[in-house]
Amino acid sequence: MKELVGSPGTKSGLILRLAQCAFATASIALMVSAAGFSNFTAFCYLIASMGLQVLWSFGLACLDVYALRIKRDLQSPVLVSLFVVGDWVTATLSLAAACSSAGIVVLYSHDLGFCKKHYYPCAKYELSVTFAFITWFLIALSSHLMFWLLASV
Amino acid sequence: MKELVGSPGTKSGLILRLAQCAFATASIALMVSAAGFSNFTAFCYLIASMGLQVLWSFGLACLDVYALRIKRDLQSPVLVSLFVVGDWVTATLSLAAACSSAGIVVLYSHDLGFCKKHYYPCAKYELSVTFAFITWFLIALSSHLMFWLLASV
Numbered sequence: 001m002k003e004l005v006g007s008p009g010t011k012s013g014l015i016l017r018l019a020q021c022a023f024a025t026a027s028i029a030l031m032v033s034a035a036g037f038s039n040f041t042a043f044c045y046l047i048a049s050m051g052l053q054v055l056w057s058f059g060l061a062c063l064d065v066y067a068l069r070i071k072r073d074l075q076s077p078v079l080v081s082l083f084v085v086g087d088w089v090t091a092t093l094s095l096a097a098a099c100s101s102a103g104i105v106v107l108y109s110h111d112l113g114f115c116k117k118h119y120y121p122c123a124k125y126e127l128s129v130t131f132a133f134i135t136w137f138l139i140a141l142s143s144h145l146m147f148w149l150l151a152s153v
Numbered sequence: 154m155k156e157l158v159g160s161p162g163t164k165s166g167l168i169l170r171l172a173q174c175a176f177a178t179a180s181i182a183l184m185v186s187a188a189g190f191s192n193f194t195a196f197c198y199l200i201a202s203m204g205l206q207v208l209w210s211f212g213l214a215c216l217d218v219y220a221l222r223i224k225r226d227l228q229s230p231v232l233v234s235l236f237v238v239g240d241w242v243t244a245t246l247s248l249a250a251a252c253s254s255a256g257i258v259v260l261y262s263h264d265l266g267f268c269k270k271h272y273y274p275c276a277k278y279e280l281s282v283t284f285a286f287i288t289w290f291l292i293a294l295s296s297h298l299m300f301w302l303l304a305s306v
Binding site: 041042110111 | 173192193194195245248249250252253254255256257259260263264300301303304305
C-alpha cells in the first residue's frame with residue numbers, strides 16, 4: 001500500500017485523529033453548557049454523535065501511538081477495511097447531527113427570530129454546531145484517505 | 154477498469170440514476186405541495202438541493218443512454234473523476250438538506266407537538282424528508298461505486 005499523509009500509523013494520522021477528538025469534545029462541552037439544550041432532540045443527538053466520534057477517534061489515536069512506538073505497519077487490508085467502515089459511519093452520523101442541529105439553529109435565529117425574544121443561548125448553539133461541522137470535515141478527510149488506501153491495494 | 158454493477162454507461166447505472174431522479178422529484182413535489190414550507194429556510198434548501206440532484210442525475214442518465222446507444226465506454230479516468238466529485242458534492246448536499254429538514258420535522262412533531270396544535274401538514278413534510286433520505290442513499294451508493302472505480306485504475 002502507498003504511504004499517504006494522514007494514513008494510519010503515521011504522525012500526520014495521529015494529528016488528524018487528535019484534532020477530530022479535540023473539536024468533537026469542544027462541540028459537546030459547548031452544547032452541554034448551553035441552557036435548554038435537552039429540550040431539542042437534535043441537540044441531544046449531536047452530543048451522542050460527537051461522543052461516539054470522540055470514542056472512535058481516541059481509540060484510533062491510541063492505536064497510532066502504539067504503532068509509532070513499536071514501528072508496526074497498520075496498513076493491512078483487513079485493518080484498513082475496518083477503518084473505512086468506521087470512518088464512513090461516524091462521518092455520516094456527524095454530518096447528520098451537525099445538519100439537523102444547524103437546521104434548528106437557523107430556524108430559531110433567522111426564521112422565527114427567537115434568539116432575540118426568548119433569550120436562548122444561540123451563540124453557544126451556533127459555535128457548537130460549527131465545531132461539529134469542523135469535526136465532520138476532518139473525519140470525512142480520514143474516511144476518503146482510508147477508502148483510497150483500501151482501493152489502491 | 155473493472156465492470157461494476159451501477160457503473161457509468163451500463164443498464165444498472167442508468168436505472169440507479171433514474172431512481173435518484175424519481176425520488177428527488179417526489180421529494181420536491183411533496184414539499185412544494187405542503188402549505189407553509191416557505192417559512193422554513195431548511196425546507197427551501199431541501200428543494201434547492203433536490204433540484205440540483207435531479208439536474209445532475211438526469212444529466213448522467215442521458216449520458217448513460219447515449220453511451221448504451223453508441224456502445225461507448227464511459228470509464229475513462231478523467232470522466233470517472235468528474236463523476237466522483239459531482240456525486241460526492243451532491244450526496245453531501247442531499248444528506249445535509251435531508252438532515253436539516255428532519256431536525257425541524259422532529260422538533261415540530263415530537264419536541265414541541267406543533268403538528269397537532271397548529272395544523273401543519275407534517276405528514277407531507279415527513280414523507281418529503283423520507284424521499285430525500287432515499288435519494289441520498291442512492292447517490293451515496295453511486296458515489297462509492299465511482300470512487301472505487303477511480304481508485305482501482
